[in-house]
Amino acid sequence: MGASPDDTLRRPFYFGSDIGPLLGWHHEAASGRRGDLGVVVCPPVGHEYIHTHRSLRHLADACAAAGIPALRIDYHGVGDSAGVDEDAGRLSAWTDSIRRAITVLKNDLGCERVGLVGLRLGASLAAMVASEQDVACLVLWAPCVKGRNYVRELKTLHLNACPNADLAAPGLDIEAAGFVYSDETLSALSSVNIETATPRAPRVLIVGRDDLPDDTSLFERWSAPDRRVESMRMSGYAEMLREPHYTRVPREAIADVVAWMSADACAPDAGAPVARHAYDTVALLEHQGGGLREKLMQFGPGRRLFGVLSEPRDGVAASRPIVILANSGSVHHVGSNRLYTLIARALTNGGWRCLRMDLSGLGDSVIDEGDRENDPYTSTATADIVCAMRALKHEYGGASFVIGGLCSGAYAAFQAGLALRDEPIVECLLINPLAFYWKEGMSLEVSPTRHYKHWSWYMGSVRKLDRWRKLLRGEVELGKIARVVAERLALLVALKMQRLRALLAPGADKAAERDDLNRDIGMLVNAGRRVSFFFADGDPGIDLLLTNARRTVKRCTAKKTLSIDIIAEADHTFTTRERRDELIRRVSEHLRERC
Numbered sequence: 001m002g003a004s005p006d007d008t009l010r011r012p013f014y015f016g017s018d019i020g021p022l023l024g025w026h027h028e029a030a031s032g033r034r035g036d037l038g039v040v041v042c043p044p045v046g047h048e049y050i051h052t053h054r055s056l057r058h059l060a061d062a063c064a065a066a067g068i069p070a071l072r073i074d075y076h077g078v079g080d081s082a083g084v085d086e087d088a089g090r091l092s093a094w095t096d097s098i099r100r101a102i103t104v105l106k107n108d109l110g111c112e113r114v115g116l117v118g119l120r121l122g123a124s125l126a127a128m129v130a131s132e133q134d135v136a137c138l139v140l141w142a143p144c145v146k147g148r149n150y151v152r153e154l155k156t157l158h159l160n161a162c163p164n165a166d167l168a169a170p171g172l173d174i175e176a177a178g179f180v181y182s183d184e185t186l187s188a189l190s191s192v193n194i195e196t197a198t199p200r201a202p203r204v205l206i207v208g209r210d211d212l213p214d215d216t217s218l219f220e221r222w223s224a225p226d227r228r229v230e231s232m233r234m235s236g237y238a239e240m241l242r243e244p245h246y247t248r249v250p251r252e253a254i255a256d257v258v259a260w261m262s263a264d265a266c267a268p269d270a271g272a273p274v275a276r277h278a279y280d281t282v283a284l285l286e287h288q289g290g291g292l293r294e295k296l297m298q299f300g301p302g303r304r305l306f307g308v309l310s311e312p313r314d315g316v317a318a319s320r321p322i323v324i325l326a327n328s329g330s331v332h333h334v335g336s337n338r339l340y341t342l343i344a345r346a347l348t349n350g351g352w353r354c355l356r357m358d359l360s361g362l363g364d365s366v367i368d369e370g371d372r373e374n375d376p377y378t379s380t381a382t383a384d385i386v387c388a389m390r391a392l393k394h395e396y397g398g399a400s401f402v403i404g405g406l407c408s409g410a411y412a413a414f415q416a417g418l419a420l421r422d423e424p425i426v427e428c429l430l431i432n433p434l435a436f437y438w439k440e441g442m443s444l445e446v447s448p449t450r451h452y453k454h455w456s457w458y459m460g461s462v463r464k465l466d467r468w469r470k471l472l473r474g475e476v477e478l479g480k481i482a483r484v485v486a487e488r489l490a491l492l493v494a495l496k497m498q499r500l501r502a503l504l505a506p507g508a509d510k511a512a513e514r515d516d517l518n519r520d521i522g523m524l525v526n527a528g529r530r531v532s533f534f535f536a537d538g539d540p541g542i543d544l545l546l547t548n549a550r551r552t553v554k555r556c557t558a559k560k561t562l563s564i565d566i567i568a569e570a571d572h573t574f575t576t577r578e579r580r581d582e583l584i585r586r587v588s589e590h591l592r593e594r595c
Contacts, residue, residue: 006030008064010366012296012306013279015104020082021283022097023296025057025072025364026109027064034067037136037265038111040101041072042118042126045094046154047177049078051247052119053332053363054374055240058249059117062258068265069111073101075125079334080294080308080341082285085180086173091188098129115201115261120144124194131197137264138201139257142209142237145218147192154181161575178337178575195221202226205260207253208233232256245330245376284313290349297355300387306364307333307357307388308341310348321400321426322392323347323354323591324385326413328406328573329376332363336406336573339580346584350592355392359384359412377438381412382419389423402591404429406573410541411435417524417531427530427594429587432572433541436548437515517549525552525561532563532590534583536570565590 009028014021028034041060043049060070076093077083083093098116105111113136118126123143130138144150155167157176167174171183181189195218204222208214210233219231234257236250281296291313299305325340327333333356334341344354358365360380361373372378385403393399403413403425410433417428524531535542542564546553556562565586570579 006368008061010061010364011279012298012364013281014283014296015100015108015280017076017082017093017097017100019076019087019093020285022076022082022100023074023080024101024104025060026279027060027070027072029064029067029069034069035262035266036112037115037261038069038071038105038109038113039063039115039117039137039261040098040105040126041070042098042116042122043073043075043078044120044122045075045078046179046181047157047337048120048241050331050334050336050338051241051244054244054247054330055249055254056119057364057366058251059254059257062254063261066258066262068258068261069105069109071101071105071109073097079338082283082287084287084342085185086182088182088184090182090185091192094125095128098125099133102129102133102135113265115139117141117257117261118143121150121189124150124192127194127197127199128192130199130201131194132200134200136201137203137205137261138199139205139207139261140218141207141234141257143194143206143218144192145194145215147189150192151186151190154186175576178573180577194218198222199227202228203264204229205257206231207257209237210235211238230260232260243329244332245374247330247374287345288349290345292345292348297357297391299391300365300384304366305357305360305384305387307355308344309353309355309392310344311353312348312351320352321402321424322396323352323402323404323429324388324392324413325354325356326381326385326403326405326409327357327359327362327376328409330362330374333358337575337580339406339574339583342580343584343587346588347591350588352591353392353396355388357384357388376408377411377435377442379440382416385412385416386420386423398424400424400426402427402429404431406431407434411438414520414524417529418520421527425529427532428524429532429534429590431534431583431587432536432539433533434544434572436517436520436544517545518552521549521552521556521562525556525559530561530563530594531556532565534565534567534587536572536574536579537566537568539570539572542566563590 007030009030011026013024013026015024041056043056044052056072060072063070074081075097077085077087077090087093102114105114115137116126116130116135117139119141121144123140126138127140127143154176155174158174159165161175173180173182174186199222204227206219206229208231214233219229223229234250234253236248236253239248240250282293284291284293292310293313295309297307297309325344328336328340335356340356344356347354359378361367361375361378367373389401401424403416404410405413410430413428414430414433414436417425521531533545553562557564567579567582567586570583574580574583
């Protein structure tokens with residue numbers, strides 16, 4: 001069992017760096033129960049940072065509940081911290097982020113001793129820092145022992161997306177699962193070998209993966225009379241690294257890690273005062289040559305909702321709406337491939353305020369109901385958006401809003417636009433929506449959207465010569481094609497019948513009325529709210545929209561109350577830099593043109 005959300009105080013804050021502010025989350029027991037040991041939680045980078053965010057938050061909570069204050073950080077250029085992938089000196093910036101976090105734990109948060117716990121590349125970074133300065137204990141979970149092997153994994157991911165890439169080309173940047181690694185970064189990573197980074201820690205725990213054979217090289221290399229090195233194989237690694245909406249928190253492994261760290265710590269003092277620290281919740285930073293500031297916001301019931309507000313350093317035009325971005329799937333508020341952080345900062349450079357927020361049960365908006373955690377189509381989304389708008393109106397007075405998001409964030413924005421008739425929402429900005437309606441009990445594997453995905457794939461295949469060759473060679477299952485075509489015909493007939501019933505007996509079919517996309521888009525537009533779509537070319541959401549609401553889309557497009565912008569050669573989450581930049585440019589231009 002994990003710690004209850006009420007057992008832990010979580011405080012977000014910024015701390016210093018020579019090259020820009022860093023984000024940290026301080027986790028401490030609400031009772032004030034703490035010993036002499038604190039830990040820095042060192043995450044992976046890239047897509048593994050995105051996938052493990054939830055599990056590492058649970059790890060920090062479990063540490064706090066055991067009386068071990070934890071500082072969970074975003075390295076420079078990662079998550080909510082300053083910087084971007086392409087900045088120089090990534091490896092040194094990441095290790096420097098850990099060093100600064102150690103200083104904060106000791107000097108500002110009152111921890112006499114500090115340990116490090118790292119996952120994947122975060123474990124490697126923790127080992128490098130621990131080879132330079134004393135730490136109380138060191139936990140390496142599935143460490144990347146040799147950097148060249150890690151770089152090989154990154155290049156494999158790059159080739160999966162770009163099979164014709166020439167990896168031998170000098171000065172090549174690669175893109176692995178939506179994140180950019182410069183040639184300089186790859187060279188620095190390739191030089192890492194933590195077998196030679198002897199840790200200055202009396203106790204070391206190496207946690208092996210449960211999906212690969214044990215690698216004992218690090219254990220053998222580091223074992224010494226004055227250093228107690230232990231190795232454990234723990235379950236749950238593969239589930240922790242799955243896509244965010246499928247990830248599972250490895251609770252047993254977390255409990256074992258915390259128990260190991262607690263064994264050598266002073267017994268927690270139930271009467272110890274909660275650490276007092278001047279938490280800096282506003283940071284100034286540079287982004288693409290522009291100056292902006294970001295503010296950490298905790299709001300809503302019990303201040304459990306969380307978001308990061310970007311705003312121009314020198315103020316913003318009062319007439320401009322505030323943009324609110326709701327979670328993309330179960331990814332926390334930085335967005336898939338860090339897309340939301342990049343969009344928010346780009347919009348802010350153009351003079352807009354932008355809040356990237358976590359809905360209840362996602363990211364850093366913690367809830368009590370464990371079974372509701374990590375639900376991308378949460379039933380509380382509209383209420384959460386209301387809380388965000390109230391917090392922003394309290395801060396900025398008579399604000400109006402553009403509500404948007406990618407995928408399930410688009411769904412949340414669409415539903416909020418429909419439900420909040422009396423709120424000053426001026427636009428719903430929908431990026432690759434895969435559903436406009438969601439009912440309790442539906443799943444991502446089995447939903448009406450599945451048909452549109454299949455149909456879009458087959459329609460794309462029609463334009464590809466190699467797919468016709470496979471068909472002629474008998475390498476395609478005709479039965480699958482027949483089923484998709486049959487589903488298509490059934491869908492079109494059902495839509496025709498639904499519209500016919502609505503004409504013959506208005507209001508009689510409540511279910512049809514509720515899920516009528518033609519009607520609901522019309523309601524949004526009639527309420528004075530613009531509806532703007534941004535689609536990746538070939539995304540199934542295009543077919544979903546035009547199949548269900550072609551008539552209204554055509555009429556509203558002609559009146560310029562609805563727009564559709566299609567980004568060529570992009571995928572659903574814009575995993576390549578060029579396509580991300582194109583989306584950001586078009587969204588920025590669209591908003592600039594409307595004001």
